[in-house]
Amino acid sequence: MNFLNFILDDVKKYSEIVSKVINIDVEIMDSSFTRIAGTGTLKEKVGLNMKDESHIYHQVLKTKKTIIIFEPREDTHCFTCQKKALCKEELEISTPIIYQDEVIGVIGLICFEKDKKYDFIEKKDLYIQFLEQISKFISYKVYVYLSSLQLKRDNEILSNIIDRVQDIIILTNRKNEIELINKKGKNILGAIYKDEKIILKTSSNFLNQKEFNFLYSGKEISAIGDIFTFSLEKSEELTKTLFVFKEISEFKNYLLSFHGNSSIILLESPQMQDIYSHISKVARNDTSVLITGESGTGKEIIAKQIHDLSSYSNGPFITVNCGAIPESLMESELFGYTKGAFTGADPKGKIGFFEKANNGTIFLDEIGEMPLQIQVKILRVLQDKKITPIGSRTEKQINVRIIAATNKNLEEEVEKRNFRQDLFYRLSVFPIDIPPLRERKKDIKTLVEFFIKKYYISFQKEQKEISADVYQHFLEYSWPGNIRELKNTIEYCMNMIEENEKTIDLKHLPPKFLGNKEKDEKIKTLKELEKEAISSLLKIYGNSSEAKKVIAKSLGVGIATLYRKLNSYNL
Numbered sequence: 001m002n003f004l005n006f007i008l009d010d011v012k013k014y015s016e017i018v019s020k021v022i023n024i025d026v027e028i029m030d031s032s033f034t035r036i037a038g039t040g041t042l043k044e045k046v047g048l049n050m051k052d053e054s055h056i057y058h059q060v061l062k063t064k065k066t067i068i069i070f071e072p073r074e075d076t077h078c079f080t081c082q083k084k085a086l087c088k089e090e091l092e093i094s095t096p097i098i099y100q101d102e103v104i105g106v107i108g109l110i111c112f113e114k115d116k117k118y119d120f121i122e123k124k125d126l127y128i129q130f131l132e133q134i135s136k137f138i139s140y141k142v143y144v145y146l147s148s149l150q151l152k153r154d155n156e157i158l159s160n161i162i163d164r165v166q167d168i169i170i171l172t173n174r175k176n177e178i179e180l181i182n183k184k185g186k187n188i189l190g191a192i193y194k195d196e197k198i199i200l201k202t203s204s205n206f207l208n209q210k211e212f213n214f215l216y217s218g219k220e221i222s223a224i225g226d227i228f229t230f231s232l233e234k235s236e237e238l239t240k241t242l243f244v245f246k247e248i249s250e251f252k253n254y255l256l257s258f259h260g261n262s263s264i265i266l267l268e269s270p271q272m273q274d275i276y277s278h279i280s281k282v283a284r285n286d287t288s289v290l291i292t293g294e295s296g297t298g299k300e301i302i303a304k305q306i307h308d309l310s311s312y313s314n315g316p317f318i319t320v321n322c323g324a325i326p327e328s329l330m331e332s333e334l335f336g337y338t339k340g341a342f343t344g345a346d347p348k349g350k351i352g353f354f355e356k357a358n359n360g361t362i363f364l365d366e367i368g369e370m371p372l373q374i375q376v377k378i379l380r381v382l383q384d385k386k387i388t389p390i391g392s393r394t395e396k397q398i399n400v401r402i403i404a405a406t407n408k409n410l411e412e413e414v415e416k417r418n419f420r421q422d423l424f425y426r427l428s429v430f431p432i433d434i435p436p437l438r439e440r441k442k443d444i445k446t447l448v449e450f451f452i453k454k455y456y457i458s459f460q461k462e463q464k465e466i467s468a469d470v471y472q473h474f475l476e477y478s479w480p481g482n483i484r485e486l487k488n489t490i491e492y493c494m495n496m497i498e499e500n501e502k503t504i505d506l507k508h509l510p511p512k513f514l515g516n517k518e519k520d521e522k523i524k525t526l527k528e529l530e531k532e533a534i535s536s537l538l539k540i541y542g543n544s545s546e547a548k549k550v551i552a553k554s555l556g557v558g559i560a561t562l563y564r565k566l567n568s569y570n571l
Contacts, residue, residue, distance in 0.1 A: 315360025341391025
């Protein structure tokens with residue numbers, strides 16, 4: 001490898017320096033016998049191959065030593081030179097440039113004038129020492145360049161690796177300056193400026209995990225995770241600190257809590273971490289959110305977290321189950337009515353859910369069950385923020401954030417004309433799809449521990465543990481009822497376990513877990529089958545835009561639907 005070409009500008013600069021100090025022409029040759037620098041008359045020959053004219057340089061490469069020739073053509077080193085008769089040199093000094101015990105080039109002093117030769121001889125010891133020092137400088141420049149190149153490559157490799165990690169990764173030096181940060185970290189902390197510092201202030205425990213408080217960019221933040229300190233090559237100057245954050249505490253408010261329980265639970269699956277990140281972004285704005293997912297995945301909890309993080313957090317959070325309200329009562333329940341509006345109406349009139357949610361959030365659960373005639377009125381609320389109670393001729397201005405949720409495929413419902421297309425587009429500006437529990441098995445352990453704690457406190461029992469066999473059953477079970485089913489299962493177990501028993505075992509499980517394991521494993525949900533089908537087609541056709549058009553056509557769906565499903569399934 002021609003290492004000198006990496007620092008060619010430096011090589012040329014050093015050749016000029018040597019020539020000016022010693023007042024003799026200088027040339028520098030790389031390991032391929034190419035003249036890469038020259039001064040004076042040698043400058044015109046830069047770029048030419050010297051293999052046939054560099055008799056002495058061959059010897060320097062072989063011996064790795066400086067060769068001094070005061071009497072060219074007569075020196076012993078010149079005896080074997082086939083071109084000595086044509087040589088016009090009066091003096092030649094050749095010094096090797098050595099890197100990692102290999103000669104990577106030669107510095108040559110070439111004198112063609114006798115007076116300059118005699119001037120050199122008077123100070124030869126000083127000049128030769130100077131020349132060898134320049135050689136070492138060039139070698140050191142190569143070392144610095146290759147070290148920085150290796151560091152850059154290492155950082156690039158490390159960056160590519162950590163960018164795939166769902167946790168927040170930050171690497172700092174001994175001055176607390178951020179040297180490396182992954183994409184997740186940049187999304188959370190924002191832009192990182194040169195010499196930006198992150199300083200540890202305090203540490204504590206949060207839900208059996210380490211919690212750290214930091215000062216960053218003038219604001220105090222917290223992190224849940226781990227800190228690792230290490231040194232490179234046993235040097236304090238090269239001490240590094242690696243921060244691995246599972247979550248940032250300014251977002252604790254949006255971590256899942258269950259049914260009004262004041263405790264907070266950290267779900268660590270990549271899917272839920274992404275959802276938490278999405279929540280933190282959309283909550284700050286008045287954007288319409290559509291939460292999709294199977295029954296029992298916790299759609300209302302996510303909606304509540306969006307509300308708690310929004311500017312509406314001081315207002316009410318009203319939940320409306322659209323599937324539980326009879327069609328005949330839907331309009332009056334949502335928008336209210338005036339006194340005497342219809343036969344049987346409350347003589348005092350009634351305030352509807354939208355008015356109750358004024359200056360807050362209304363969560364329309366199971367929006368897919370809403371009748372078409374009511375959908376028109378919901379669209380008007382979204383557009384104008386106005387409602388008209390039944391029996392009233394006056395519109396009421398309201399300030400309400402609408403969050404909707406469904407376990408139906410609304411795009412399919414639109415195609416079936418069961419759901420208005422314009423309403424779908426207004427509701428789904430920011431879609432959040434909660435994957436079922438079977439697709440994020442990493443969360444099961446955390447959820448189990450949370451529910452056990454919830455019920456042993458509620459039932460006033462001693463703390464219980466879960467056996468490895470039970471946990472394995474939970475991992476292998478498909479959980480069609482999702483988190484709600486898991487919660488009910490733990491409640492069942494906590495009722496079955498005796499006071500003197502400390503471990504939830506197989507005998508405490510509901511009957512469905514005993515003997516139905518094989519059946520459960522064989523049955524796949526429609527989503528699982530769909531994911532497998534899409535994955536198989538991607539392997540056949542590839543992942544290009546054109547390939548996706550072919551896949552969408554094969555599946556009988558639109559290209560936008562396919563992209564949504566790819567994102568949902570992390571394909």
